Amino acid sequence: MQKSDFFSKRLLWVTGKGGVGKTTVAISLALLAAESGKRVLLIEVSPTSRISRFLGIPEIVYKEREILPDIFALNIDPRYAVEEYMKLQLKFRFLYNRVLKNKLFRIFATALPGLDDLTTAGKIWYMENLKRKDGSPLFDLVIVDAPATGHCFNLLRVPRATIETVKFGPIKNQTQPIQDLFTDPERTLVNIVALPEEMPASETLEFAEKVRSLSIPLGVVFINGVYPEVDEERFMVLSQKLANEGMEDVVEILSSIEKKGTMQKKYVKILEENFAPNVVKIPFLFTPSFTREELIRIATIINVEMSVG
Secondary structure, three states, X not given: OOHHHHOXXXXXXXXXXXXXXXXXXXXXXXXXXXXXXXXXXXEEOOOOXXXXXXXXXXXXXXXOEEEEOOEEEEEOOHHHHHHHHHHHHHOOHHHHHHHHOOHHHHHHHHHOOOHHHHHHXXXXXHHHHXXXXXXXXXXXXXXXXXXXXXXXXXXXXXXXXXHHHOOOOHHHHHHHXXXXXXXXXXXXXXXXXXXXXXXXXXXXXXXXXXXXXXXXXXXXXXEEXXXXXXXXXXXXXXXXXXXXXXXXXXXXXXXXXXXXXXXXXXHHHHHHHHHOOXXXXXXXXXXXXXXXXXXXXXXXXXHHHHHHO
16 A cells, blocks of 8 residues: 555544554554654553553553654543543533542443443544634544554444444434444554464454455555565575584574574565555564664655655
């Protein structure tokens, strides 16, 4: 997928199996979009702020703030999303204070299936829909650093499930615009981050089918942590030279890298066969620490991959 088409959307979801690097990709996409002149909102749906940890900044909370030039961030806590929704519905402060502080309501709200996901989805729609005084969007692009695929699927599914369950009334009317946004290929793309390994690749294939069943548009599959391809003949020659010089420990490290790269090829091929041409490969970065420089490097790689893809 070409970069121009990708960043012409309004809402980009980034999800994947836990531990595949989706936060890394989400931040890198935000950096790339901001560099191209867009005003970006980066939303994370997480109990704790992974973005804060990555960037070494104060905790991101349930109020957007600018964390980098032209990049704003917000952490959606479902508890606050539920409270915010109730305040909007009840209108009067004395009413929502009585309801929200009621112990029975808090128990009910916690136990009600889908309420957290619905209000979270609603908050994402609300932020995408914010306007300036002149009617133009407040943010040019919203990137969601979504939960892992299982929870993300619930977020994507909850508007449709609510509409099918609630046949009429304000909840149905308020949910329809969320569903319209999520299923609009001109505005939304769900993107998946995977490692070239058996479980992440398998989960990516399964999740993609579930997303298609909801008529929600799929975007790019980012294959993260790809090891470099090794010329076997040259590798054997180099290994022998190093061994002859007493550098067996280096040979062992290089051998493990070569084996890992060989194993990955199978899963890279599976993902490419199922999702090409919408595949971006991100190389494994051999670095002792992960800093903002590495995020910029990944953003640059994505830029190049999309420019020639």
